[in-house]
Amino acid sequence: MDLAFVLQQLIFGVTLGCLYSLIAIGYTMVYGVIRLINFAHGDLLMVAAYIGFFGIVIFHLPWPVVFGISILLTGVLGILIDRGAYKPLRNSPRISALITAIGVSFLLENLGIVIIGGRPKSFPRPALFEGDLRFDQLILPYLSLWILGITAVLLILVLLVIHRTQVGMAMRALSRDFETVRLMGVDVDRVISFTFVLGSSLAAVGGIFWCMKYPAVEPFMGVIPGLKAFVAAVLGGIGSVSGAALGGLLLGLAEVLIVAIQPEWSGYRDAVAFTILIAVLLTRPTGIMGEELPK
Amino acid sequence: MNETLLRTEELTVVFGGLVALSGLDLEIRRGEIVGLIGPNGAGKTTAFNAITGVIQPSSGKVLLGEDDITARPAPKIAAKGIARTFQQIRLYDDLTVIENVMVAGHSSVRYTVFEAVMGLGRFTSDEKRISDYAEYLLDLMGLSDVIAAKASALPYGRQRKLEIARALALHPTVLLLDEPVAGMNPKETKGFADLLRRLHSELNLTIGLIDHDMGFVMNVCDKIKVIDHGIPIAWGTSEEIRADQKVIAAYLGTAA
Amino acid sequence: MRVVQAVTGSYRAHVTRDRILTAAAVGLLLAFLWYADRTFSAYSIRILNTVAIFSIVAVTYNLINGVTGQFSLGPNAFIAVGSYTSALLTLSPQEKVGSFIIDPLIWPLSVISVSFPVSLIAAGVAAGLVAFLMSVPVFRTRGDYLAIVTLGFGEVMQVITNNAVSVTNGPLGLKGLYPYTTLWWSWGLCIFTVICTVRLVNSSYGRAMKAVREDETAAEAMGIDAFWTKTLAFTFSAFFAGVGGGLLAHLITTISPSLFTFFLTFNLLIIIVVGGLGSTTGALIGAILFAWGGEALRVVEEPFTLFGRDFPGVPGMRMVIFSAILILMMIFARSGIMSRREFSWQAAIDLGSALLARIRRTG
Numbered sequence: 001m002d003l004a005f006v007l008q009q010l011i012f013g014v015t016l017g018c019l020y021s022l023i024a025i026g027y028t029m030v031y032g033v034i035r036l037i038n039f040a041h042g043d044l045l046m047v048a049a050y051i052g053f054f055g056i057v058i059f060h061l062p063w064p065v066v067f068g069i070s071i072l073l074t075g076v077l078g079i080l081i082d083r084g085a086y087k088p089l090r091n092s093p094r095i096s097a098l099i100t101a102i103g104v105s106f107l108l109e110n111l112g113i114v115i116i117g118g119r120p121k122s123f124p125r126p127a128l129f130e131g132d133l134r135f136d137q138l139i140l141p142y143l144s145l146w147i148l149g150i151t152a153v154l155l156i157l158v159l160l161v162i163h164r165t166q167v168g169m170a171m172r173a174l175s176r177d178f179e180t181v182r183l184m185g186v187d188v189d190r191v192i193s194f195t196f197v198l199g200s201s202l203a204a205v206g207g208i209f210w211c212m213k214y215p216a217v218e219p220f221m222g223v224i225p226g227l228k229a230f231v232a233a234v235l236g237g238i239g240s241v242s243g244a245a246l247g248g249l250l251l252g253l254a255e256v257l258i259v260a261i262q263p264e265w266s267g268y269r270d271a272v273a274f275t276i277l278i279a280v281l282l283t284r285p286t287g288i289m290g291e292e293l294p295k
Numbered sequence: 296m297n298e299t300l301l302r303t304e305e306l307t308v309v310f311g312g313l314v315a316l317s318g319l320d321l322e323i324r325r326g327e328i329v330g331l332i333g334p335n336g337a338g339k340t341t342a343f344n345a346i347t348g349v350i351q352p353s354s355g356k357v358l359l360g361e362d363d364i365t366a367r368p369a370p371k372i373a374a375k376g377i378a379r380t381f382q383q384i385r386l387y388d389d390l391t392v393i394e395n396v397m398v399a400g401h402s403s404v405r406y407t408v409f410e411a412v413m414g415l416g417r418f419t420s421d422e423k424r425i426s427d428y429a430e431y432l433l434d435l436m437g438l439s440d441v442i443a444a445k446a447s448a449l450p451y452g453r454q455r456k457l458e459i460a461r462a463l464a465l466h467p468t469v470l471l472l473d474e475p476v477a478g479m480n481p482k483e484t485k486g487f488a489d490l491l492r493r494l495h496s497e498l499n500l501t502i503g504l505i506d507h508d509m510g511f512v513m514n515v516c517d518k519i520k521v522i523d524h525g526i527p528i529a530w531g532t533s534e535e536i537r538a539d540q541k542v543i544a545a546y547l548g549t550a551a
Numbered sequence: 552m553r554v555v556q557a558v559t560g561s562y563r564a565h566v567t568r569d570r571i572l573t574a575a576a577v578g579l580l581l582a583f584l585w586y587a588d589r590t591f592s593a594y595s596i597r598i599l600n601t602v603a604i605f606s607i608v609a610v611t612y613n614l615i616n617g618v619t620g621q622f623s624l625g626p627n628a629f630i631a632v633g634s635y636t637s638a639l640l641t642l643s644p645q646e647k648v649g650s651f652i653i654d655p656l657i658w659p660l661s662v663i664s665v666s667f668p669v670s671l672i673a674a675g676v677a678a679g680l681v682a683f684l685m686s687v688p689v690f691r692t693r694g695d696y697l698a699i700v701t702l703g704f705g706e707v708m709q710v711i712t713n714n715a716v717s718v719t720n721g722p723l724g725l726k727g728l729y730p731y732t733t734l735w736w737s738w739g740l741c742i743f744t745v746i747c748t749v750r751l752v753n754s755s756y757g758r759a760m761k762a763v764r765e766d767e768t769a770a771e772a773m774g775i776d777a778f779w780t781k782t783l784a785f786t787f788s789a790f791f792a793g794v795g796g797g798l799l800a801h802l803i804t805t806i807s808p809s810l811f812t813f814f815l816t817f818n819l820l821i822i823i824v825v826g827g828l829g830s831t832t833g834a835l836i837g838a839i840l841f842a843w844g845g846e847a848l849r850v851v852e853e854p855f856t857l858f859g860r861d862f863p864g865v866p867g868m869r870m871v872i873f874s875a876i877l878i879l880m881m882i883f884a885r886s887g888i889m890s891r892r893e894f895s896w897q898a899a900i901d902l903g904s905a906l907l908a909r910i911r912r913t914g
Contacts, residue, residue: 113867402774
């Protein structure tokens with residue numbers, strides 16, 4: 001195993017990790033504010049991908065426009081899901097909300113089948129994201145650079161929002177002590193909606209880039225990435241945005257490197273994430289950067 | 296025959312940087328009713344929690360008879376014979392009154408799962424024993440008329456009594472009551488004091504209790520321990536405590 | 552004892568009357584099955600078998616989720632373990648050689664072949680054992696996290712069944728199983744499961760489970776070992792999920808990993824939630840509604856004619872409707888049909904008398 005091979009795997013791992021991070025951030029923000037594991041979050045990825053697909057392939061719009069519309073619509077969908085399905089259960093036992101989230105997830109997936117059909121469609125990759133840099137044997141795809149760059153930018157943006165804006169402060173306050181913040185006259189619903197928009201938009205970006213990396217679009221494409229992104233959020237410390245980013249990166253690297261070192265384990269690739277999840281929840285449930293787990 | 300049933304030695308509980316309880320030596324002899332009092336936040340419930348295994352003490356010992364039960368898990372301590380009620384009522388809301396009491400009989404069950412499922416062996420006799428005793432206790436507590444009602448449907452005062460009936464179903468050596476008359480008016484409190492005395496003599500109970508109602512505590516307790524900010528400051532009969540300067544100062548504040 | 556008449560009549564009031572009524576009901580059911588076995592189409596018999604199998608799994612899934620309040624999302628893993636165990640044990644060595652074309656099946660499974668009932672017991676034991684071993688890590692978590700951890704185990708089982716080719720034959724699955732599952736097996740075991748579960752719930756162990764659900768701290772202070780209580784429910788539930796899996800394998804005669812995905816868990820979830828989380832009766836009702844509703848809704852997925860107009864079938868519409876039902880139920884009728892109530896002959900008699908009285912008054 002030479003340096004070039006390791007570096008190559010690192011590139012793949014970081015790229016995959018960034019995608020997980022983008023999705024994980026949304027998960028962790030929503031959980032931090034309303035203590036809900038939004039099962040449907042991964043499916044937002046799928047929605048964004050389909051919007052992208054339709055925009056480019058059916059309506060032949062220029063891709064920057066399509067990307068923008070996709071992110072916007074996915075953000076709106078996030079709010080609609082919260083208002084429609086989660087808000088009525090704000091004061092119910094958490095398990096009820098979890099069950100509802102599972103229901104929403106399945107609803108989205110099967111609506112995908114009903115409206116678009118179960119057969120995978122091929123996502124067109126705009127020319128800008130094609131091609132790669134070559135150093136000796138090392139292949140550095142432009143797409144990876146894009147993904148890394150956009151993820152970094154968005155991460156910084158989100159951190160700025162959380163730590164430097166009013167709404168961000170409200171989000172952090174809500175994640176500490178929901179009831180008190182509510183009693184202090186903060187418009188909790190607006191803050192929650194904002195959280196959903198932010199998280200869903202990031203998931204949309206993650207979804208579009210996911211499709212550019214893995215160009216098949218089908219209704220269940222968001223399930224496993226979504227679950228893995230949740231694992232990443234737990235790994236990094238649920239409730240912490242930087243933790244989610246870190247967790248995503250680590251998870252992506254772990255997945256790629258484990259398979260690279262032991263190719264015969266490639267079939268068990270998906271199990272890596274869940275094994276990490278179980279290990280984390282048993283040994284350090286608060287995750288790498290997290291705070292106390294709520295009971 | 297006045298052996299010490301429950302004893303703590305230098306029981307200390309530290310949360311993070313806060314010393315919730317510091318060096319508590321409590322002694323409850325057979326048949327006594329001992330009160331644990333102190334201003335709010337003094338560490339009384341913490342003491343009960345540490346004794347019953349709900350939280351782990353940071354240092355010190357808890358002894359039941361000759362048994363060292365320090366830091367044992369709560370179910371084991373309950374099985375050894377310490378039963379308690381909670382400051383905030385913790386009943387099984389969705390279960391009926393009688394089911395609440397019968398659950399406490401679980402640790403005395405002698406039939407296996409197999410016998411339960413097949414309906415064989417000691418299943419029938421044990422079920423009868425547990426439900427009979429539950430009915431008896433509920434009758435003692437005056438709850439026979441609501442035996443099939445949901446625990447959550449009971450008014451506050453009766454819920455408190457149900458909690459005690461449940462604790463009694465453990466056949467405890469020592470019964471610890473955490474604020475049993477909280478929220479009761481003077482008439483209810485007097486009624487409860489009478490009930491407690493009846494239970495005490497009829498069931499030969501040994502009781503430790505926490506409460507803020509001074510009249511009630513002075514009335515029923517043989518001995519009283521006073522703690523303030525986690526530190527024990529007095530120990531004696533109700534007359535002695537009533538006259539103790541340190542106790543008065545603790546309750547009224549140093550501005551007195 | 553007169554006070555006890557008011558108690559939910561599970562163990563004392565009118566015991567003999569209830570026993571006779573239950574025996575009569577079971578007798579009626581068996582008579583119906585005998586009739587169905589002779590006269591119903593293969594399709595309908597298949598539905599009846601499915602109802603029974605789903606009932607077995609749902610009733611015990613309700614035990615861990617609803618009665619003990621430990622929300623597990625991994626029953627698909629236990630059904631898979633049971634299915635594969637049972638299938639691998641009933642296939643003959645020659646059949647196994649024929650199926651396992653990529654990697655031969657490991658010893659001793661390659662040479663063992665047992666009867667169907669033994670394979671079902673083995674299926675249950677295997678699944679129960681997996682659950683028992685999982686208990687220690689799983690019950691260190693609570694609430695949402697318990698759900699996710701069990702979901703994770705379910706996914707890991709998926710990956711394992713797809714990849715452990717020398718044990719499960721991977722994605723190819725196992726074919727050619729002998730259709731041992733008849734109405735007698737599925738419903739017989741269903742009745743057995745229901746009886747066992749009801750008895751367990753009505754025993755002190757069941758009360759302990761409910762106590763753990765209601766207030767774990769208080770339960771522990773009253774002498775209940777929460778961990779063992781949860782483990783009991785978990786293992787019991789897994790055992791019967793395994794048995795259900797074995798029955799399933801020998802009903803549809805072909806199994807593969809894609810049968811045991813989270814989708815299966817989702818279906819079970821709908822069943823127990825719609826029926827009423829915490830109610831064994833509810834789980835049964837849910838299973839019946841689900842199987843019947845599923846078939847009835849199949850209509851929507853094939854082209855059909857309504858009022859003289861042709862509608863194209865919409866595949867996937869069934870699940871859209873089920874998902875919508877689940878969401879609406881959680882928002883408007885969280886307790887489901889039965890809530891936590893159970894069927895009792897007394898309640899049925901009371902209901903019947905009330906209805907009769909009303910009819911007489913208005914008639």
